Amino acid sequence: MDSYRQTIDGKPEAGKTPRPVHPVWTALLAALTGALCAALSCADPAGLLLYPLAAALMAAGLCAAGSTPTGLLPLLPAIAVPFLLKGTVGVDTLALALLMPATGAAISLLQKRRLGGFYTAVAAAAAGIACLYAMVCLPGVLDGTGAFARAQAGVESLTATLLQMADPMRGVEEYSSFLTYYDELVRALPEMVPVMTTGVLCSLGALGGLLSTVLFFALTRKKREALGLRAPKPFRLWSIPKQYTGGIVLLYAMALLMQLFGYVNAVAVTQTVNAVLGFPLLVQGLSMIAFILSMRKYPSKSLNVVVFSAIAILFQFAQSLLTMLGIFEQMLRMRERGMPKRPA
Numbered sequence: 001m002d003s004y005r006q007t008i009d010g011k012p013e014a015g016k017t018p019r020p021v022h023p024v025w026t027a028l029l030a031a032l033t034g035a036l037c038a039a040l041s042c043a044d045p046a047g048l049l050l051y052p053l054a055a056a057l058m059a060a061g062l063c064a065a066g067s068t069p070t071g072l073l074p075l076l077p078a079i080a081v082p083f084l085l086k087g088t089v090g091v092d093t094l095a096l097a098l099l100m101p102a103t104g105a106a107i108s109l110l111q112k113r114r115l116g117g118f119y120t121a122v123a124a125a126a127a128g129i130a131c132l133y134a135m136v137c138l139p140g141v142l143d144g145t146g147a148f149a150r151a152q153a154g155v156e157s158l159t160a161t162l163l164q165m166a167d168p169m170r171g172v173e174e175y176s177s178f179l180t181y182y183d184e185l186v187r188a189l190p191e192m193v194p195v196m197t198t199g200v201l202c203s204l205g206a207l208g209g210l211l212s213t214v215l216f217f218a219l220t221r222k223k224r225e226a227l228g229l230r231a232p233k234p235f236r237l238w239s240i241p242k243q244y245t246g247g248i249v250l251l252y253a254m255a256l257l258m259q260l261f262g263y264v265n266a267v268a269v270t271q272t273v274n275a276v277l278g279f280p281l282l283v284q285g286l287s288m289i290a291f292i293l294s295m296r297k298y299p300s301k302s303l304n305v306v307v308f309s310a311i312a313i314l315f316q317f318a319q320s321l322l323t324m325l326g327i328f329e330q331m332l333r334m335r336e337r338g339m340p341k342r343p344a
Contacts, residue, residue, distance in 0.1 A: 051099055051100055051103070051128075051208060051212075052103075052208050052211035052212040052215055053211075053212075053215055054100045054104075055099075055100045055103035055104040055107065055124065055128075055208070055212040055216075056104070056107070056211075056212050056213075056215035056216040056218075056219055057104075057219065058100055058101060058103075058104030058105075058108075059103075059104040059105070059106075059107035059108045059111070059212070059216045060216060060219045060220050060223075061104075062104060062105060062108035063108050063111060063112060063220065063227045063229065064223070064227060079097045079098070079101060080097075083097060090139065091134060091138050091139055091142060092134070092135045092136075092138070092139050094134075095131045095132075095134035095135040095138065096131070096135055098131055099127075099128065099131040099132070099135075102127035102128075102130070102131055103124045103127045103128050103131075103208065103209065103212050104212070105127075106120075106123040106124045106126070106127045107120055107123070107124050107212060107213060107216050109123070110123050111216070111229050111230075112228075112229075114228075114229070114230045116232075116233070117213060117217070117232045117233065117238065118238070118239070118240060118241060118280075120213050120216075121209050121210045121212075121213040121280075122209070122280075123209075124208070124209035124210075124212045124213055125205050125206045125208070125209025125210065126205075126209070127209070128204070128205035128206075128208040128209050128212075129201060129202055129204075129205030129206070129209075130205075131205075132201045132204055132205050132208075133198075133201050136150055136151055136197065136201060137150070137151070137197070137201075147197075148193050148194045148197050151193050151197045152190055152193045152194075155189050155190050155193050156190050158189070159186050159187065159189050159190060162186045163183065163186055163187075166179060166182060166183075194268065195267050195268045195271060196271060198268060198271065198272045198275075199268070199271030199272050199274065199275040200275070202272055202275035202276050203275040203279060206275065206276070206279040206280070207279065210279075210283065217232045235286075235287050235290050236287055236290040236291040236293075236294045237287070237291065237335070238283065238284065238287040239284060239287065239329070239330075239335070240280055240281070240284055240326075240330055242330075242333065244330075245330055245331065248277055248281075248327075248330065251273050251276075251277060252273060252277065254269075254273075255269055255270040255273040255274075258270070278323055280326075281323045281326035281327055281330065282319065282322050282323045282326055283326070284325075284326035284329055284330065285321075285322030285323060285324070285325035285326035285329070286308075286311070286322060288325050288326065288329050288334075288335065289307065289308075289311070289322075289325070290304070291335050293307060
């Protein structure tokens with residue numbers, strides 16, 4: 001088996017004995033995590049943008065501390081700060097308090113077992129999705145108002161604000177046709193909540209899990225040997241393990257059949273399947289682009305910047321194409337077929 005295929009399949013490398021990490025480094029990570037958790041709690045929900053960095057810091061601290069008592073340091077501020085700032089002990093506060101520890105612990109656990117980046121990102125995403133669902137939906141489930149009651153209330157408040165923002169244009173004849181369309185679109189937003197909420201939460205959790213994992217690799221790059229961690233594979237070789245192909249086909253087929261037979265929750269299921277599977281397939285499509293660029297006779301970093309900048313600008317149009325490229329790569333394993341063989 002050649003070295004490229006070994007990298008793609010995620011075979012474990014021979015590890016080195018970890019060296020002790022200074023406790024000050026762990027304490028510093030704990031302090032930074034506490035500060036980020038405070039910002040997250042105060043800026044909820046905008047503060048959720050900070051949770052991947054907080055989770056990555058926590059995972060790095062857990063890996064550095066190992067099984068020593070200082071290993072609890074990164075966990076304490078994350079759990080305590082939300083309760084102190086919000087002053088409530090509801091299930092949503094508990095889910096917020098567990099969001100970073102659960103994600104960080106998932107990354108730390110899988111990295112200590114020297115598993116690949118894909119499995120680490122999936123575990124981090126699963127932890128994030130579970131906590132986000134508990135924050136948004138579980139309170140309504142427990143009090144009987146419905147899983148989407150809180151989200152619906154938030155969207156209704158947003159709807160009222162959006163309609164009010166258009167008030168200065170009302171009565172102006174030039175804007176009458178635009179306002180008719182605008183009002184219909186805005187008023188339809190609350191009706192879309194039950195269909196979109198689960199998919200949106202899965203997308204946010206998947207993105208948070210991936211960012212947490214990438215940031216963890218960046219934070220621990222210089223201390224990887226000391227922590228006994230394996231090096232992540234280059235992005236151009238990132239791939240979904242081939243054993244997941246059957247599950248991907250099955251889930252997409254199930255969603256399609258539900259749509260064809262008019263199942264009542266078919267749209268919500270399709271949105272969720274697209275959120276769960278579409279994101280990793282899209283990332284695989286991006287890694288395929290990076291692989292193609294790296295196979296040029298004279299690779300150019302400038303060309304890479306131009307190509308990925310163009311993809312970012314045209315992302316709305318490129319998203320479906322990248323997902324399809326990820327699907328073709330998953331089915332055909334084109335990179336493995338094009339790998340140069342290692343000399344005997």
